[in-house]
Amino acid sequence: LVSSVHAVLATGSGIVIIRSCDDVITGRHWLAREYVWFLIPYMIYDSYAMYLCDWCRTRDQNRGPSLTLRNFLSRNRLMITHHAVILFVLVPVAQSLRGDLGDFFVGCIFMAELSTPFVSLGRVLIQLKQQHTLLYKVNGILTLATFFCCRILLFPFMYWSYGRQQGLSLLQVPFSIPFYCNIANAFLVAPQLYWFCLLCRKAVRLFDTPQAKKDG
Structure with a gap:
């Protein structure tokens, strides 16, 4: 619920x-x-x-706090890295290092949260064992669509918006902006591409299951 509220506010x-x-x-x-x-x-x-969710799932295994924390960081290293980059890199950039420039692009980054409510709903439906319902499948499609549009296409959109204002084509923009901007965008979009691939693989398994059962 908190994640969804944040996503709505950010979007x-x-x-x-x-x-x-x-x-x-x-x-x-x-x-x-x-x-x-x-x-x-x-x-x-x-x-x-x-971390609390991970601890609740593994507390019956009688692990010590340090081992639980290490296992949590190991299993969620990409997500934790993502959060750390936001806190220790993007926040300073957004608040001070960029000066008075780039509010438009900050707004674009906020839009990336649009897919979060659908991701959260999918997890809730899994916990309720509703993976084979129509709602779960529709939510999966919406998750893929919003994730692709607001976390993948978002970056070409920002390049296109800059190019349109400067009279440049989309392909000319990467060569017309500072190199570190391209590097930063590459680091930001890389985990999004990875997560999108995971979502696609999950969707393929979901929609292939009925056909596989039918063929069997």
């Missing part, structure tokens, strides 16, 4: 920021800076909530 903030910035570089909106203060405690909470 709403992103939409407002994007629509308010006529200039993708110098356009300003106060939410681009102020919403980050809400993002910080959420990321800390989300990391702790994941």
Whole structure:
């Protein structure tokens, strides 16, 4: 529930920021800076909530706290790294290092949270053992669609938006911006591509199951 509320607020903030910035570089909106203060405690909470869930699943195994923590970090290293990068890299960039530039792109990054409610609903349905219901399948399709649009296509959209304003084609933009911007975007999109591949594999298994049973 908390993740979904955060996702709605972040997505709403992103939409407002994007629509308010006529200039993708110098356009300003106060939410681009102020919403980050809400993002910080959420990321800390989300990391702790994941640890508590992991601890509840493994507490019957009589593991010590240090071993439980190590196993948690090992199993969730990509997600923990993702949260750490947001807290220790993206937050300083968004709050101070970028100066007064780039509110539009901050709004775009906020939009990446649109898929979170669908991901959360999918997990709830799994816990309720509703994997074979129509709701679960429809939610899976919406998860894939929102994840692809707001976490994968988001990056070409930002390049395209910059290029349109500067009179450049999409292919010209990577060569017209600082190299570190391309590197940063590559680091941001890489885990999204990995997670999207996992979602696609899961979707294939889900929709192949009825046919496999029928053939059997």
